[in-house]
Amino acid sequence: MNYKKDFPIFKNNPNLIFLDSAASSQKPLKVLEDVKYFCENNYANVHRGAYSLSLQSTESIETARTDIAKFFGTQAKNLVFTKNATESSNIFISGIVQHIQSEHIEILMPVSEHHSSLLPALAHTKNPQNLSKITVKYIYPNASGIFTEDDFEKNITKNTQLIICAHISNVTGQIFDIKKISNIIKNKQNIYKNNIYFAVDASQSAPHVQINFDALSKISCDAMFITGHKIGAGGIGALLLSDTMSRILPQYSVGGGIVKDVHEQEYSLLESPTRFEAGTPSIENIVGFQSAIKYLENITFKKIQHHEEKLMKYALEQFAKKIPHFIIIGDKNITKNRSSLISFYHKNIHHSDIAILLAEKNIAVRAGMHCANPLHHYLHSKGTVRASFWIYNDISDIDALISGLQEIEQMFQ
Ligand SMILES: Cc1ncc(COP(=O)(O)O)c(C=O)c1O
Numbered sequence: 001m002n003y004k005k006d007f008p009i010f011k012n013n014p015n016l017i018f019l020d021s022a023a024s025s026q027k028p029l030k031v032l033e034d035v036k037y038f039c040e041n042n043y044a045n046v047h048r049g050a051y052s053l054s055l056q057s058t059e060s061i062e063t064a065r066t067d068i069a070k071f072f073g074t075q076a077k078n079l080v081f082t083k084n085a086t087e088s089s090n091i092f093i094s095g096i097v098q099h100i101q102s103e104h105i106e107i108l109m110p111v112s113e114h115h116s117s118l119l120p121a122l123a124h125t126k127n128p129q130n131l132s133k134i135t136v137k138y139i140y141p142n143a144s145g146i147f148t149e150d151d152f153e154k155n156i157t158k159n160t161q162l163i164i165c166a167h168i169s170n171v172t173g174q175i176f177d178i179k180k181i182s183n184i185i186k187n188k189q190n191i192y193k194n195n196i197y198f199a200v201d202a203s204q205s206a207p208h209v210q211i212n213f214d215a216l217s218k219i220s221c222d223a224m225f226i227t228g229h230k231i232g233a234g235g236i237g238a239l240l241l242s243d244t245m246s247r248i249l250p251q252y253s254v255g256g257g258i259v260k261d262v263h264e265q266e267y268s269l270l271e272s273p274t275r276f277e278a279g280t281p282s283i284e285n286i287v288g289f290q291s292a293i294k295y296l297e298n299i300t301f302k303k304i305q306h307h308e309e310k311l312m313k314y315a316l317e318q319f320a321k322k323i324p325h326f327i328i329i330g331d332k333n334i335t336k337n338r339s340s341l342i343s344f345y346h347k348n349i350h351h352s353d354i355a356i357l358l359a360e361k362n363i364a365v366r367a368g369m370h371c372a373n374p375l376h377h378y379l380h381s382k383g384t385v386r387a388s389f390w391i392y393n394d395i396s397d398i399d400a401l402i403s404g405l406q407e408i409e410q411m412f413q
Helices: 008-012 029-041 052-071 085-099 115-125 150-155 178-192 213-219 243-248 283-299 301-322 351-360 373-378 395-411
Strands: 079-082 104-110 133-139 160-166 197-201 223-227 237-241 259-262 267-269 326-329 341-346 366-368 384-388
Touching: 029 283, 052 079, 052 283, 079 085, 085 115, 085 160, 085 197, 085 223, 085 237, 104 115, 115 133, 115 160, 115 197, 133 150, 150 160, 150 178, 160 178, 178 197, 178 213, 237 243, 283 301, 301 326, 301 341, 301 395, 341 351, 351 366, 351 384, 351 395
Parallel strands: 104 133, 104 160, 160 197, 197 223
Antiparallel strands: 079 237, 223 237, 259 267, 326 341, 341 384, 366 384
């Protein structure tokens, strides 16, 4: 498999070793071409004009909605276009907290959640206008940063009304068994006879694994957060909502493009998904999003996973054999619950120094707490370096990383 040739960034930067796809992935030529073609031939504002270009543009984004929804195992009516996963989680969390009418709302999540889910929840605990008492409770990992799904079962109480979990941790690469968690939630709902809403942050999983939102929501899943820039698109995200959520989730923002009618003192809104998309959408990026998922569909997730497993197996072996003083957090072995990223640290070398020295060798990685500070605080970690792999990476990229790290270690001896 040589997918590097599909990505112009590598042709234009021939020495680049790009190991930061978990932050944002590179864009295939096909996506860039499709967006350019659309802008040059079909672009106009949508849902507004009677002229043919506007009608074409509207049709393009609605066809894209259908295709993208299908890619994630759901239907167009369940897919709201957003700016990114952060906007998706804000819309959902603020809506659901308004919707739940109870004295005490307990929100439960692994302590590894990305700030994009954690902060919208935490912000509600600080909001004096909330009528309910809102608390955020965390699930903790073992000393290596690995979580157990059974801990969801142990931590759900009669006050738990909202659970948020990333499908894949952007720090450890752990793949959470979201089907198992959905089943646990369903059982607990039956025991406590109340609603426990469940949202999955699929930002890190969408580029790597097949998602079937409807199958999950049939068990117990109300929403999913997706961001386009990690799967080869840009400036676009999605919020997937179950049928019930589409109906009951309170409004997040209002404005043009979402109304049935407006009078001086009254207004009425269209149905979901339109009612969550106030203002002009990111039209050309929706087209790019459609193109990105088509690109991945053509490759197939089977091939993507096979390729990534091979890379991860090799990378983990090389870490153990050649650079044992770089300590990996999360699972050190290749397992079915391990996605294609490695976060690590060295006791004697600061993570930022490692990233800067790698950058001098044209190796792009990320250093810091990866927008998951509470996990790092819990593990007493000041930060890690994260190397993440996608379809365009190959064994030579890993060799470059390993020899770069060997040289850095020697410099500090
Ligand atoms: C697990 C996870 N969730 C959410 C996000 C937020 O995505 P965005 O910044 O596109 O909103 C990220 C981004 O790094 C992430 O890794």
